[in-house]
Amino acid sequence: MxxxxxxxxxxxxxxxxxxxxxxxxxxxxxxxxxxxxxxxxxxxxxxxxxxxxxxxxxxxxxxxxxxxxxxxxxxVGYLHRGIEKLAEHRKFNALGTLMDRGDYVSGIHGELAVALAVERLMEIEVPAKADWIRSLVGEINRIASHLIWYGTFGLDTGAMGQFLYAMRDREALLDILEAITGQRMTFNYVRPGGVVADLPEGIDDKIRAFCDTFDRYLDEHEALLGGNEIFQARVKGIGVIDAEKALAFGLTGANLRAAGVDFDVRKARPYAAYPELDFEVPLGTTGDAWDRYVVRMGEMRQAARMIRQCIDGMPEGDYTAKVSKALRPPAGEVYASVESARGETGIHLVTDGGDTPYRMHYRGGSLFALQALEDIVPGHLIADVVMMIGSTDIMLGELDR
Amino acid sequence: MSPTLAIIIRLLAILILMLTNGVMMIYMLRKVLGHLHIRLGPVHVGPYGLLQTPMDVLKLLTKEDITPRAVDKWLFFLAPAVVAVPSLMAYAALPFGDGLAAVGLETGLLFTFAVLSIVPIGILMAGWASANKWSLLGGMRAAAQQIAYEVPLLLSVLPAVMIAGTMSLGGIVEAQSGTWLAVIPRWFITNPLLWPTFLIFAIAGLVELNQTPFDLSEGESEIVAGFASEYSAMKFGLMFLAEFSNQFVLSALGVTLFFGGWMLPWAPMSWYEAVPVLAPAVFITKTYIGIFVMMWIRGTFPRVRIDQLMDLGWKRLIPAALFLIVLTGVIHKVVV
Structure with missing residues (x-):
């Protein structure tokens, strides 16, 4: 050896x-x-x-x-399932199932990235209602994902209580997603052309009821963990990834915005219903673990705001374009990306005119965050390492793909 | 009854108290944490899940006792005993009522702290013997915590001793009988001079117990399970039991030193003579209230970092405790 x-x-x-x-x-x-x-x-x-x-x-x-x-x-690599290779043997409609299993706590965003890529290749016009539903489920999924992050981040600091409070709220969200998509985590709901099914009857009341309680619960979450002196002492000034370093490492999402860089795919390259939604992008200043916490908590608030707008502004019409079940995009190359809970989730598709992709590349935010982590960990204490891993919200399913 | 027999009976009573108490406290912890965490805790085994913990003890007793190959066998074997025995001894001097202690020591306070401070040595032994890097880190943390917080803990009880004028736990309780201005009970906690002292006692006590937010030596999110990583079956069970038992002892000490021990506010002495179980009942109830507060903290607070902990101990608590001793001395002897 x-x-x-x-x-x-x-x-x-x-x-x-x-x-x-x-x-x-x-x-x-x-x-x-x-x-x-x-x-x-x-x-x-x-x-x-x-x-x-x-x-x-x-x-x-x-x-x-x-x-x-x-x-x-x-x-890394302990959770490698070869998603990119598997994709070469899947029909375009079935790519979403793989993406669900990539970043499995925010599956909608992965599906959406694939759907956008295929739609751009085939120049499919997506009905307005499908776009709004995509934004709606995307934001619901974003909150569910951030709640997992919030809960486990607290667990990393040694606090237990907030984890179960986060699970309570996530449970309500998963129930809503289950009602809409039929699944709790691996949805396979967003497909090229639109979504798989219309919103069920009466779901808007359920979502509104959730939003009403969630605003209050979010204050509770912020007081319970963020308001705690010990927690603040543990995260402030820890794991600083400044703007320069964040850009150099290719960080996206909340990790980048925590350093004060105003980049959000939803604003920079709008997709789905985001051009019509009114939302702010929370920004941090120094890029330490506390800023990442603040930015993600802010994103949850914004997401709740967008969910309300989606419900109120939901247009009438078809939930999917008329597309063939056997999609056969022309030979070509396309990159489509969405703002997932972990940053920019991008799909680079190369097609050769067949009914499966020639090559699919999956770009997730976690891998880049981990590389930056490796760089900033030295000099900290063991206890800080878990805090830094927690604060960057890396997701091993997405990282190892 | 011969004195030897009397002592044996008392010690047996302590043993039974410690064991049943440990089981009850684990049940209580699960229920308290459960309800703090919007869940129910144990519900299935027995009425209200009451039999869950006894069953777990049975499970621990019947599990395979794993000794990893690389461990230092003697230390590995001894460590749980070094952790559990002192915490059992610490019950000896606790005054459950007027003269109702297993051993009515004149220096009961000193004795209790002395035996309690053996516990971290056992933890260090366990950490070292386990041949596991996480265990080693846990053991080292326990040692660092121990050295840093033994001092403020002892210093924080001195003002109470100075006011009471005795180191006997029973004597300290008696010094708290009666009332100020015929309304406020003369418990030391009602004396504003002792408020900061109590705060130091509570913080240093939590550190000594390895309780959240100072549970660094087993901090499961950082160093897996720390010193207990390699332990299984009843060896683990003993350490677990000792942890709860120490919690009881420290809460009982807090009650004795600051909350009037076995006395109810305003109750005349004749009550305790008329109803012999009243004093122990009051004492245990008060102790359990203290334990509940610790569990409450455990269910809510994040953990501090090792450097922050050391900072707090050496730079803040020790100077503060020393200053408070001088202050108490001056005010108590000169002014009052």
């Missing part, structure tokens, strides 16, 4: 006997002698893929000096 890290995994720091301080075991780098000439050894820890706070199966190899991180290396 040439990789020194593999050796240290096997040796372990607590192996029998004491080693000669002159020759540290392979893989242990000796820290430079301190002011008093005291030397300490660095410990290399495997954080994940089985770890409570790496949000799934992320593996971080961290080298620590006591509690302080010296280097960090993220190791």
């Amino acid at each position: 040439s990789d020194p890290r593999v050796d240290i995994m096997r040796v372990g720091l607590l192996s029998e006997g004491t080693h000669d301080p002159g020759t540290p075991p392979a893989g242990i780098r000796r820290a430079p002698a301190g002011v008093d000439g005291l030397t300490t050894e660095h410990l290399i820890i495997n954080m994940g893929p089985q770890h409570p706070s790496t949000h799934g199966v992320l593996r971080m190899l961290i080298e620590v000096d006591g509690e302080e991180i010296v280097t960090a290396e993220a190791s």
Whole structure:
């Protein structure tokens, strides 16, 4: 085994006997002698893929000096299912099912990206009602996704209560999504041409009732976690990704906006009903974990606002264009992107005129956020690592695809 | 009855109290957290889920006791005992009523703190012996916490001792009998001088107990389960039990030092003589109120970071506690 890290995994720091301080075991780098000439050894820890706070199966190899991180290396791929390759063998109508399983907590956005790509290739005109429904379910899904982030972010800090409060609200949202799409997480609802089914009877009352309570609940959430002194002490100034670095790493979504960069796909390259919806894009200033928290909480408020507008302004008409079941886009290349809960979710489709894509590339926000994370982790404490992972809201299903 | 027999009976009573208490507290924790978290807690096993925790104890007893190959066997085996035995000993001096302590020590306060401070050594042993890096980190955190917070905890009880003029827990309770201005009970908590002291006691106590928001040594979201990562079956059960038992002891100490121990406000002494169970009932009820507050905190608060914790201990609490001792001394001896 040439990789020194593999050796240290096997040796372990607590192996029998004491080693000669002159020759540290392979893989242990000796820290430079301190002011008093005291030397300490660095410990290399495997954080994940089985770890409570790496949000799934992320593996971080961290080298620590006591509690302080010296280097960090993220190791990904534990949830790789080959979505991009599988897509080459799926009909265009079925791509959405794969996307649902990519970013599985905000599936609608993945489906929408695929649908937009196919529609642009085939120049399908989508009816207005379909566009409005897409925005509606998209924003509902955004809140559901952000609630998961909010709950688990709190769990990362060690608080338990807010997680279950977040689940309570998410449950109501999933019920609504289930009523609309027939599924709670893997929807397969947005298809090229429109959506699969019309909104069910009486759903607007349900959604309105939710919005009314949610505004109040959101205040409660902000008071419960964000208003907590300990929480603020834990997140403020932690994991700063400034605008320059965020742009350099290709961050999108709330992670980018937390650094004060005003980029939102919904505004920059409008799709669905967003040109007609009135909403603001919350921005942060410094790009630390607290800013990311504030931006996401703000996004939930804006999403609730948009849901109301969607319900009030829902046009009459068809919910889907008349498209063939066997889609056969002309040979070509297209990129379509949407603003998902994790940033820009983009689909790059290359077609050769057949009934399956020649190549599909799936661009999600998590991978870029993780690369930035790797860069900012050193110098922080172990406890901060989980906070930073939590604050960037990476999603391993999307990251490993 | 011979004195030896009497002591054995008392110690047995403590053992039974600790075990049943631990089981009850785990049930209570589940119910309290459940309702704080808009869920129900255990409901299925027995009426109101009451049998859930006894069944869990049975489960822990019958589970396979796993000893990983790489561990330091002696330390690994000893650590749960070093954690559990002192927390059992700490019950000895608690005054459940007028003279109703298993061992009526003159230095009961000192004794209780002395045995409680052995617990983190057991945690450190467990962390070191487990041959697991997370456990090691947990153990080290426990040691750092212990060193930093033992001092303010002890310093914070000194003003109460100074006012009471005794280190006997029973004596401290008696010093709190009667009323100020015939209305306010003479409990130390009603004395504004002791309010900051109580705050320091509560914070340092939570740290000593490894309770949220200071549960760094097992902080499950950071270091998996810390010192307890490699423990299973009843070894884990013992550590778990000790944690709850310590919670009871510390809450009981708080009640004794600041909330009048086994006394009800305004109740004349004759009541306790007429109804012998009144004093223990009052004491345990007050203790459980303290435990409830701890559970409430546990269900709500995030965890602090290790450097913030050290900062708070060394830079704020210790100087504050020292200052409060001087202040109490001056005011109590010079003014009053």
